[in-house]
Amino acid sequence: MPPLSPLLASAPETGHEVSLTITLVFTALLLGMILALALEEKLHAKKSLIVALFAVVCLFVGTAVDILPFGPVIVGSHEIDMPIYIPAVDWGVIAIILGSSLFIDVTSKSGLFTWIAIKLTKASKGEPRRLLWLYGLMTVVFSAVLNNVTAMLIVGSLTGVSLKKLGREKYLLGFLIVEGLLTNIGGLLTLISSVPNIIVGTAAGISFVEFFYKASPYVIVATIVTVALGIRLFKIEKLPDDAAREEAAKQVESFDENDGIESQGFFMFGAAMTIAFVLVIATTSILPWVNELGMGYVALSFGAIMLIRYKSSVDQFYKGLDWDLLGFFAALFVVINVMEHAQVLALIGEGLAWMIGLGETTGTALVLVSAAGFSSVTDNIPLAAMLAKILGNMGTVSTDPKWWSVVFGANLGGNLTPIGSASTLVAVTIIHRYKLELSFGAFVLKALPYALIQIALAVAYVLLFLA
Known part of the structure; x- marks a missing residue:
């Protein structure tokens, strides 16, 4: 040769x-x-x-x-x-997955994700197609400001909760596949949405604003096409008539978003930490000191902070990790x-x-x-x-x-x-x-x-x- x-x-x-x-x-x-x-x-x-x-x-x-x-x-x-x-192992990615998983698992105990899921479910009026549009949009936005893995972990958790409460688990496979595909669409939106964006954008000399300006039209169109195709291929059906829509609306209105909130204090803390987590992850590359430590450090840090709530029984969350x-x-x-x-x-x-x-x-x-x-x-x-x-x-x-x-x-x-x-x-x-x-x-x-x-x-x- x-x-x-x-x-x-x-x-x-x-x-x-x-x-x-x-x-x-x-x-x-x-x-x-x-x-x-x-x-x-x-x-x-x-x-x-x-x-x-x-x-x-x-x-x-x-x-x-x-x-x-x-x-x-x-x-x-x-x-x-x-x-x-x-x-050889990219420990930053491992740390992001590990820290994000711990953070989400512990935060879910506060009832925050259930609260968000029920709020979105109520906004959909029980209409499965509308719910997919809402979750699709959320997936793209989260993927643009977070890393794709964290976005999928959060949205995937919300999807399971919502469809289970609506009694429409038959749509779960379609929802999760569409959301998984949309994470990579959202990853195109900004210069910091994915590592390839950072590598190529930096090498080409493309600014953050220019990147967003040029990528956003495609992201909008691709999101619309992906969700619309998901509705068609996974046969996510509209509610058949006014009676069914009225019944679904009553069903979702009967959901209590406060169900699962055992402590109002922990719920507020979980909400504040989630907002902080999103903001810090999104701005890691420009934060002094933190940018040197990376997003893996941020994810692990937030996971550790949330574990303080269950400091005497943290092993239950370790067992639940996807090893x-x-x-x-x-x-x-x-x-x-x-x-x-x-x-x-x-x-x-x-x-x-x-x-x-x-x-x-x-x-x-x-x-x-x-x-x-x-x-x-x-x-x-x-x-x-x-x-x-x-x-x-x-x-x-x-x-x-x-x-x-x-x-x-x-x-x-x-x-x-x-x-x-x-x-x-x-x-x-x-x-x-x-x-x-x-x-x-x-x-x-x-x-x-x-x-x-x-x-x-x-x-x-x-x-x-x-x-």
């Missing part, structure tokens, strides 16, 4: 040349992991175990072919010896890190760089579609970073639509598979928590119409309005 081109010739952290043979071997491992996840139900194995086994194999093979950077890790100004798979989800992410980060050293991500970038050379219209469209495809099966953060570097090295001006192709592709690709983004994975986890059947393949089949329409709209929007 010939060696890779200069762009892919060596793993910079190891100094060793990586041959195309090694890269293709690891590409096969990545495809094998994706296939195993697709067959999760048939294998009768949890996703955390599947990915952990592939992480074990990837680490062993990576060591055998000498592509991993063993040695001390520089943290600040100190050298620390640690196993190679420890720094399968946390284990999955930790193992997935290890696999992706090895793939990066094996130049699998660089190989993807090489193909996209070739597409860029095909011309303005064709190249821009292909970059968006390809970025979406690759982001559906791998971490969109290193992919976005790699593509931003390629565009920067090519001297691409900030007004070039290819920057937006990377932004839209990296975010929307998460709607193609349940492992394409953290928020869609959280949505699937909540679905399983409610004992609803949804395999990897079933998610892809249900999400594909939405994702294809969203990506097609993005291509048209970038070419017609941002070019």
